[in-house]
Amino acid sequence: MKVDGHSLVLGIIGDPVKHSFSPLLHNAFAEAEGVNTVYVPFPVKREDIEAAVRGAYALGIQGLNVTVPHKEAVIPYLTDIDPMAAEIGAVNCLVRTDGGYKGYNTDALGFIRTLELIGADVKGKECVMLGAGGAANAVLHALLNSGAQKVWVLNRSADKAKSKFGHIDKVEVLSMDEYGKIPEGGLFCAQCTSVGLSPDVEKSPIADPAFFKRIEKAVDIIYSPEKTRFMALAEENGCAIVNGINMLIYQAVEAYKLFTGHSVSVNGIDRAKEIINGASHT
Numbered sequence: 001m002k003v004d005g006h007s008l009v010l011g012i013i014g015d016p017v018k019h020s021f022s023p024l025l026h027n028a029f030a031e032a033e034g035v036n037t038v039y040v041p042f043p044v045k046r047e048d049i050e051a052a053v054r055g056a057y058a059l060g061i062q063g064l065n066v067t068v069p070h071k072e073a074v075i076p077y078l079t080d081i082d083p084m085a086a087e088i089g090a091v092n093c094l095v096r097t098d099g100g101y102k103g104y105n106t107d108a109l110g111f112i113r114t115l116e117l118i119g120a121d122v123k124g125k126e127c128v129m130l131g132a133g134g135a136a137n138a139v140l141h142a143l144l145n146s147g148a149q150k151v152w153v154l155n156r157s158a159d160k161a162k163s164k165f166g167h168i169d170k171v172e173v174l175s176m177d178e179y180g181k182i183p184e185g186g187l188f189c190a191q192c193t194s195v196g197l198s199p200d201v202e203k204s205p206i207a208d209p210a211f212f213k214r215i216e217k218a219v220d221i222i223y224s225p226e227k228t229r230f231m232a233l234a235e236e237n238g239c240a241i242v243n244g245i246n247m248l249i250y251q252a253v254e255a256y257k258l259f260t261g262h263s264v265s266v267n268g269i270d271r272a273k274e275i276i277n278g279a280s281h282t
């Protein structure tokens, strides 16, 4: 990678950022597309968010991704926010504009792209979403905006999920063990808890075949390991399954376009997938 006086600087702020795949992805895009950008990790503590955003702007940084736990906390320091990000209530992307940064959320777009890739048309369908953490916001938004007829949200802490999502039209919140209340057969499922993430690969938020009988397609937004225990159980019960790698990659593709105006080609996407697969096995 050549960095010179013309390089546009991009980066990610979060705490921690060491394990983020975003630098690998964005630098792979730059190389594949021949665009002069350089992308670096910036560990930022919660109390330093305002200083970090103002400092980044003063330094001429073109764009920043925002990761846990700052996706909501960064919003007061933006000069503008995209309507979709405002609806989701979280931004994962800051784009330089005159006078400050505009916030976007490309996580929901990444999830919608994943649905398209597996041919999951949720329009008019009932869906199940497991989890109500940060990642669930964008997924729920994507499901409802893709025309889901109803979304059953199952979470370990039902009260927390109720206070976040209980007021939303077409959403019904249950605790994780109340899956018996969900209708049988044909549902789409989005697994958005952190259960089963490396190194806890033996865990699954639900293991009962009675749950898997209710669903026909499932996305687990985890991508490390490549196949979670949840995915293996779903597959054993006849479900089509896919992991979260495409959500990760396509949220970055959309972010790169917002940062630079350049679309990422199929070649760039394939290169990014190779890099992520290699990195998640080390």
Ligand code: ATR
Binding pocket: 068, 130, 131, 132, 133, 134, 135, 136, 155, 156, 157, 158, 160, 176, 192, 193, 194, 195, 205
């Ligand atoms: P993220 O930003 O990845 O969504 P998060 O905000 O910490 O991370 O949310 C993690 C999700 O996984 C939550 O839905 C959490 O359930 P609670 O709201 O009850 O905490 C869920 N989760 C984490 N560990 C879990 C476990 N051992 N069993 C069931 N759900 C779990």
